[in-house]
Amino acid sequence: MMETLVYIALFAPFAGSLFAALFGMSKRQVFVGIVASALLFISFVASVMLAIYVVKTGTPIHVTMMEWINAGDIRIPFGFVVDQVSVTMMVVVTLVSTVVHIYSIGYMDHDKSFNRFFSYLSAFVFSMLVLVMSDNFLGLFIGWEGVGVCSWLLVGFWYHKPDQPREVNPSISPSWAANEAFIMNRIADLGMLIGIFIIYWNTGTLQYDEVFAQLPYLPQWILDAAAIALFIGAMGKSAQFPLHTWLTDAMEGPTPVSALIHAATMVTAGVFLVIRANPLFAMTPEVSFFIAALGTFVAFFAASMALVNRDLKRIIAFSTLSQLGYMFAAAGLGAYWIALFHLAAHAFFKALLFLGAGNVMHAMHDELDIFKMGGLKKVMKWTYLYMGIASLALAGIPPFAGFFSKDAIIETAFNEGTYVLWIILVVTAGMTAFYSFRQVFLTFLGDERYKALGIHPHEMYKFVLVAMSPLAVLAIIAGFFQPWFHEFITTLLPDYEMSHHTHELILVLTAIVLAFAVGGIVLAYKMYAKGLKRDPKVENSFIYRLLANQYYIPQLYEEMISKPYAMISEALWQKVDLKIVDATVDTIAKFFYHTGDGVRKMQTGNLSNYLNWMAVGGVALLVVAALSAVIG
């Protein structure tokens, strides 16, 4: 019974994807979206039922679907495991995916590739579920690659948009952004593959439980190497510095894609990997500390770039980057359950934020510049409400979900004695509050700058708003489940409790963080609630321009990496491929041709000549026979 549920949960999105693919070339059919969303809802129900089972009995479900690789000593089956960690991820993924699917029915209603969109979206959910539910590293890698491909397909969904120079569009074009995302992920996947190889080579298996059982017997440097390699893979998927530029460029894709992939699911795959492989990372404290430090740095770095950005979706993308940094900080410091909790809560309110931004975009006919919006709360009350809730959750204001999850991370930093990390995280919390509310106020309050552009916005369809409501509810109440979640998940994950010393100071610590957060909101209110006031002196200052251009890192990558690589490729093509490889093949062909041409002269048409040749051959064979009889 449980096995059937596992298969249903896993393959219902796949069935939806195939069904939608049948209509990929036809024009928009609403029922395609409805069927895909219904199948996803079935998957969600199955995941919830599995979750209830795991909660009640506390035992994970192991399912082996079929043997995959069975060669010599290698045995890698297609197996799935539903334990506390994976069932949490399953519920989060399927819930957000269902909401996003229903949302897309409304959002993509004017798009002529409607059916194709649902096919890709469901395929993505299937790959993500494979990633989450797999019980060995190779199955995880398959899901990893699958989500990479689907992300490429979805970010480049409007592939017909032409390339534009970087000043006009920092992401150049959707297909360019899709390529960038995929290639950056590929570079990181090399690290992941090396990690998998190291693990296999030293343990002889790729099943999680068997690998973790053998870890204590491996030398330390092997563990460090495997941990570093796996983390490089996580860096690509979760867009940590320096592989972070693809995440903001991926906003070229449709908004539901950003909501699902680049907020809730794909980018959290890296964090999921660290959580899954926590026995490995627990045994490599230096690597874990590096992860935590990098995560903190990214949190601050991304928040700084969001402070001055004008693009609605890009601000939210930076905030995703920042929150991923928080998750890695928690995982790096050993508080795996806290990282998972923040992952789940963040998925809810970040998806809500993105979907709200999608509402705004849909109303404003795909206009993204918040300097051109303003005062939208008069026309879009519900969206304003949703985005307000989500931003409050993001900023970490109690009693919303973000307060419980983010605060736990910041307390962990304090608890570990890494005060530098703690300070940076606290300041970042303030920055987070500032930029999220800067965005909300500039969009919804103040003067109505859009009127000058002749746009007439209206609220999104009712059914879409209804579909977004579960996310809003969860963004509000999810925090209260923290103690229950703590107990549930630590049956599998290692527990992390704050020390007694931290417990005493907890009120002080919470007050400091709240002060920063509320201060950020107040500052944003003072600066932007009354309307946009632009100051050319500030906008042209060095720091402002540095932040607005993402520290010029994309340009740096282009100059230092892309251009030299292109030059090398061109040179190799001219010198090696054309001159050596092609020349070799051509020479072989020419050789055969000329040989044939020469031998053709043997055909004189003269019977006597042919008889000559026959006799020569016959006599030769005779001589050979005689000689071999003599010798042999």
Add this chain to the structure above:
Amino acid sequence: MIGLEHYLIVSAILFSIGLVGVLRRRNLLMLFFATEVMLNAVNIAFAAISHYYNDLTGQMFAFFIIAIAASEVAVGLGILIVLYKKYGSLDLDDLASMKG
């Protein structure tokens, strides 16, 4: 006295003579003559082996070779007539239309 080797050597010499004829002759009819020589040489060898091993198989083989030679001559001469009507000559160098 006369052993099997003697007969076989005679057969070999006749076969080589036939081979020389086949290679030398340019006239189609003369070519056929040389082919006949080769066939007869082989027949001698078969009959000799049959005699010295007391086995009738050799003679059987020789029979069928004679039968085949007969039919070969019939058809071959027919073709030769047609060729002569078409090309007017029996010289092999004039018949080289399959030059490729």
Add this chain to the structure above:
Amino acid sequence: MYETIAFYLFSALTIGLFLITVMSKNVLYAMTSLAAGMVLISGFFFILGADFLGVVQLIVYVGAIMALYSFAMMFFDATRDIKERNTNSALVFALGGLSALVLVLMFAAPIYSENIKALYPMHESIGNAQDVGIVLFTKYLVPFEVAAVMLLVAMIAGIILAGKKMDQSLTEDLSADDEILTTKDAK
């Protein structure tokens, strides 16, 4: 002893005659020496105790095949010498000589064979013709019949290839057809 003399005589004559067949420039000489050589080969068969084979050789080869060649010779002016282009004599004689040498060397070595069981042993009591008949019509029946069919086909092929005006009938009286047709038209 008679056998030895006969053998050497026949071999010398045969070799000489076939050399003439192969080397001569005159068609008539070539053909005549071929026929003579075949008669001598039939002699070989008689020495070897293959009477039936010898008689068949005489009848078929000398009688029928040489007759066919004689008819083919009608294409030539028997008095003129055949002009043949100079072939590469050195290569030809080298090949022939080499093959002869190799074969002779091969056959000159005494052939040792133990325990060869004859498949169809000869019976001395009955004559060779009877012996051949028994084997030919029992064990070799199928090849025999097939050879018969092949000869039939060869005969028909020969007729068709050489015949003229093959599309007209040789047996019917064609003038009667014309009469019938003209009387029909008159009616």
